[in-house]
Amino acid sequence: MSLAVLDPVIHAPNRLQICCMLASVDTIDFATLREALDVSESVLSKHIKTLEEAGYLKVSKSPSEGRLRTWTALTSTGRKAVKGHLAALKAMMEGVPGV
Secondary structure (H helix, E strand, C coil): CCCCCHHHHHHHHHHHCCCHHHHHCCCCCCHHHHHEEECCCHHHHHHHHHHHHHHHEEEEEEECCEEEEEECCCCCHHHHHHHHHHHHHHHHHCCCCCC
């Protein structure tokens, strides 16, 4: 069993929120993520690229309603990383008296 550790790739607030949103679904489209995070397209693109380069996120494009839509999904590596990161956060909280 691996130790729960904070993952610096996931730890940035927007990337953590992206990963948590994707952890409960198969895919989410770019526009939904952008609206949920309330960030610009360029900011979201940068976070998605960072997660994709780490092997945590898969990006695909498909036509929908006459437009090309971008879809994101966690990879199995990404799901494991998110679980480990959240376990590390939980362990930190449990180690703090009064929390």
